[in-house]
Amino acid sequence: MFAKPSLAPPATVHFAGIATHLRNNDAMLSVHSLLTIIATDLAWLLKFNHISHSSGLSLSFIFPFTQAKYQPVMSLSRLQQPCYLQQCPSPLSPSIPLPCSFSFRVSPYSQRQRRLRFGGHTSSVAVCCSLSQQQQSQILSSVTNGSTVSDRKEIRLGLPSKGRMAADTLDLLKDCQLSVKHVNPRQYVAEIPQLTNLEVWFQRPKDIVRKLLSGDLDLGIVGFDTFSEFGLGNEDLIIVHDALGYGECRLSIAIPKYGIFENINSLRELAQMPQWTTEKPLRVATGFSHLGPKFMKDNGFTHVTFSTADGALEAAPAMGIADAILDLVSSGTTLKENNLKEIEGGVVLESQAVLVATRKSLIQREDVRGITKEILERFEAHLRAGGQFTVTANMRGSSSEEVAARVLTQPSLSGLQVSFSLGGGVGVGPAPHLTRGGLN
Ligand SMILES: Nc1ncnc2c1ncn2[C@@H]1O[C@H](COP(=O)(O)OP(=O)(O)OP(=O)(O)O)[C@@H](O)[C@H]1O
Numbered sequence: 372m373f374a375k376p377s378l379a380p381p382a383t384v385h386f387a388g389i390a391t392h393l394r395n396n397d398a399m400l401s402v403h404s405l406l407t408i409i410a411t412d413l414a415w416l417l418k419f420n421h422i423s424h425s426s427g428l429s430l431s432f433i434f435p436f437t438q439a440k441y442q443p444v445m446s447l448s449r450l451q452q453p454c455y456l457q458q459c460p461s462p463l464s465p466s467i468p469l470p471c472s473f474s475f476r477v478s479p480y481s482q483r484q485r486r487l488r489f490g491g492h493t494s495s496v497a498v499c500c501s502l503s504q505q506q507q508s509q510i511l512s513s514v515t516n517g518s519t520v521s522d523r524k525e526i527r528l529g530l531p532s533k534g535r536m537a538a539d540t541l542d543l544l545k546d547c548q549l550s551v552k553h554v555n556p557r558q559y560v561a562e563i564p565q566l567t568n569l570e571v572w573f574q575r576p577k578d579i580v581r582k583l584l585s586g587d588l589d590l591g592i593v594g595f596d597t598f599s600e601f602g603l604g605n606e607d608l609i610i611v612h613d614a615l616g617y618g619e620c621r622l623s624i625a626i627p628k629y630g631i632f633e634n635i636n637s638l639r640e641l642a643q644m645p646q647w648t649t650e651k652p653l654r655v656a657t658g659f660s661h662l663g664p665k666f667m668k669d670n671g672f673t674h675v676t677f678s679t680a681d682g683a684l685e686a687a688p689a690m691g692i693a694d695a696i697l698d699l700v701s702s703g704t705t706l707k708e709n710n711l712k713e714i715e716g717g718v719v720l721e722s723q724a725v726l727v728a729t730r731k732s733l734i735q736r737e738d739v740r741g742i743t744k745e746i747l748e749r750f751e752a753h754l755r756a757g758g759q760f761t762v763t764a765n766m767r768g769s770s771s772e773e774v775a776a777r778v779l780t781q782p783s784l785s786g787l788q789v790s791f792s793l794g795g796g797v798g799v800g801p802a803p804h805l806t807r808g809g810l811n
C-alpha cells in the first residue's frame with residue numbers, strides 16, 4: 372500500500388496539516404499557511420486535525436473539499452525547493468502520485484453531501500510530505516518576518532452586531548454550547564464563559580474583516596462575500612471553516628427582464644451587446660466595489676462603470692440609475708418583485724458564513740490556536756451531527772443487512788436511509804431515537 376517514494380526521504384522533521392478551505396488561488400495560501408503553523412507547533416496540529424502518524428515516516432494533509440464549483444487545485448510549489456514528497460497510504464483516498472509540485476482535482480461534492488464532508492470518501496484527499504530542517508526554517512522565517520501581533524493578552528473574536536448574520540451566529544454558538552454573555556447589554560463586548568480569555572466584540576461584518584486585517588481581532592465570523600470583498604485577497608486572513616451552514620446566498624449579476632435585455636440570458640450576451648461604448652458604458656449598481664469591477668473585467672467587459680448604494684439596489688434599473696445590478700441573492704424574491712433576472716455565468720461567488728482567523732495570530736499565539744481548535748471542534752461536531760440520529764434497538768438478525776432490512780420495513784421508520792456498520796448499532800438518516808423495546 373505504501374508506494375516507494377521516487378526520492379529518498381530526507382532525515383527530516385515531518386509536518387501535518389489540514390486545509391479547511393481551498394478556493395481557487397487560496398489553495399496555495401492554505402497549504403503554505405498551515406504548513407507554517409505546523410512548523411510552529413506540530414503537536415497542536417496533530418491534535419487539532421486528528422491526523423495519525425503513518426509508519427513513523429510522515430503525516431497527512433487532509434483537504435476537505437466542500438464545493439464543486441471551486442475545482443480545487445492544490446500546489447505545493449510555494450514550498451522551498453527541493454521538497455521531498457512521497458505517497459502515503461490513506462483510508463480516505465486512492466494513492467496519488469506526487470512529484471515535487473503537483474495538482475489534482477477532486478470529484479464534485481453535492482450540496483446534500485456538504486455537511487458530511489469529513490465522512491465521505493470523495494471529500495478528502497490525503498497526501499503527506501516531509502521537509503528538511505532547513506526547509507522548515509525557511510518556511511518559518513518567511514512568515515514570521517514582518518510585524519508581530521499586538522501585545523494584548525486576550526483573544527478577540529468578532530461577531531456580526533446586526534443584520535442577517537447576527538442572530539444565526541449566536542444560534543450556532545448556542546447549539547455548540549458556547550453561550551455568549553454580555554457583560555453589559557449596552558456594550559459591544561461580551562464573553563463566552565466556556566472559552567477562557569476570549570473577548571467577543573460585536574461589529575458590522577465588514578468591520579470584522581477590516582479589524583482582522585488590522586490585527587485588532589484574531590478571529591471572526593462573517594459571510595464569505597464580506598470576507599472576499601473586504602479581505603481584498605490579503606494573505607493574512609485564513610478561512611478556518613468555510614461552511615458554517617447559514618447565511619447562504621450568492622453574489623450575482625441581474626438585469627431587467629424587459630426592454631433591450633429581454634432576450635439577453637447570459638453574461639456573454641450582455642458583454643456582446645452593441646449598446647456599450649466608451650461614451651455609454653454598461654452601468655452597474657453594486658455595493659461590491661472590489662469584486663464587481665474585478666469580475667466584469669475578468670469577463671471581458673471593457674465599457675462598464677459602477678455606482679454604489681447601501682441597499683435596495685434592485686430599484687436602480689427601474690429608476691434609470693443603472694442597467695444592471697450586482698448584489699446578493701438568496702430566494703430570488705427581491706429580483707422577481709423588481710422585474711429583474713439573473714443570467715447564465717453571472718454568479719460571482721456562492722457565500723455562507725465562514726470562520727476566519729488571522730495567520731499572524733495563529734502562528735504567533737498558542738492560545739489563539741487552542742481557542743480556534745476548540746471552536747472548530749465544536750462547530751464540526753455540531754455540523755456533522757445535523758440530520759444524524761442513532762437508533763439503538765434490540766433486534767434479532769444474522770447479519771447487519773438483515774437487521775437493516777428489518778428496520779426499514781417498520782412503517783414507523785419509513786423514509787430512513789441507512790448508512791451504517793453493525794456490530795454496535797445502525798446509523799441512519801432522519802429517524803426517531805429508539806432506546807428501549809425490541810424491534811422484532
Ligand atoms: N438575502 C440573503 N440571504 C442570506 N444571506 C444573506 C442575504 N443577504 C445577505 N446575506 C448574508 O448576510 C450578510 C450580512 O448582510 P446584511 O445586509 O444583513 O448586513 P450588513 O453586512 O450589516 O449590511 P450593511 O452593513 O451593508 O448594512 C451578508 O454579507 C451575506 O453574507
Ligand SMILES: O=P(O)(O)OC[C@H]1O[C@H](OP(=O)(O)OP(=O)(O)O)[C@H](O)[C@@H]1O
Nearest residue numbers: 682683698699700701702703704705706
Ligand atoms: O433573494 P432574496 O431572498 O430576495 O434576498 C436578496 C436581498 O437580500 C439582501 O438585502 P437585505 O434584505 O439584507 O436588504 P438591503 O437591500 O437593505 O441590504 C440583498 O441585498 C437583496 O436585496
